[in-house]
Amino acid sequence: MKQWLIPVTVFAGIAAVGVAYIYAGIYDIAADKPHWPITTKILETLRQRSIEIRAADIEVPELETPRLVLQGAGEYAAMCRGCHLAPGAEESAIRLGLYPKPPDLSEVRIDPKLAFWVIKHGIKMTGMPAWGRSHDDDTLWAIVAFIRKLPEMTPQEYQDITAKAQAGEETTHMGTPGNAQDGHTH
Known part of the structure; x- marks a missing residue:
């Protein structure tokens, strides 16, 4: 018997x-049923490594300018x-279903x-869209600049800055200045 026959x-x-x-159809693909632990580990590792490799050479611009934030x-x-x-x-209705x-x-x-890579390219089979299809890099970097500040904000600071941004028409949501509404766009 040939040696290659057994592995083949x-x-x-x-x-x-x-x-x-x-x-x-044995595997339950429903979003309200968690993956098996091994499936979760494989998918998380795949996601993390894929993003890290693709984002490694991205050059981060100056993100501290108040106008950008x-x-x-x-x-x-x-x-x-x-999301x-x-x-x-509190938890949003859409988050509860993702x-x-x-x-x-x-x-x-x-x-x-x-953050920039994920915002620009999205992640397959999740709720994360590829915003790079509808927004330029400057707009995506503005989002990155803001999310860097987000963990240190109080609820009132968040309300103040988002109200100021929307009142000043600082957004270019879907390419249209001042069209930032509290709608869900993906």
């Missing part, structure tokens, strides 16, 4: 079982708050390179 047979058997498993506040209020919350905000649940950006700090 084992591989073919595993592939056949995998195909049968997929077509049998203010613009980002309006964009965040219009496009991100429903990623705000200081003092799996995996998006991070609460009022409580976590995210590397600016990683």
Whole structure:
């Protein structure tokens, strides 16, 4: 018997079982049922490493300018708050239905390179859209500038800056100045 026959047979058997498993519909894909722990670990590692590799060479611009942070506040209020919350905000209806649940950006700090890449390109099979299809890089960097400040804000500071941003028409939501409403756009 040839040495290659055993590994090829084992591989073919595993592939056949995998195909049968997929077509049998055994795995519950419902968003209200969590993945198996091993599936979660694999998907989280895949997501994390994929983003890290692709974001590694991104050059971060100056993010501390008040105008950029203010613009980002309006964009965040219009496009991100429903899923990623705000200081003092309760769970939103959309967040309760998402799996995996998006991070609460009022409580976590995210590397600016990683945040920019995710905002621009989105993440497949999650609720995170690719905002780079409808927004320029300057607008996306404004959002990054704002989310860097978000964890240190009080609920009142959040309300003040987003009200100021929306009143001053600092947003370019979907390419139209001043069109930042509290609607959910994805």
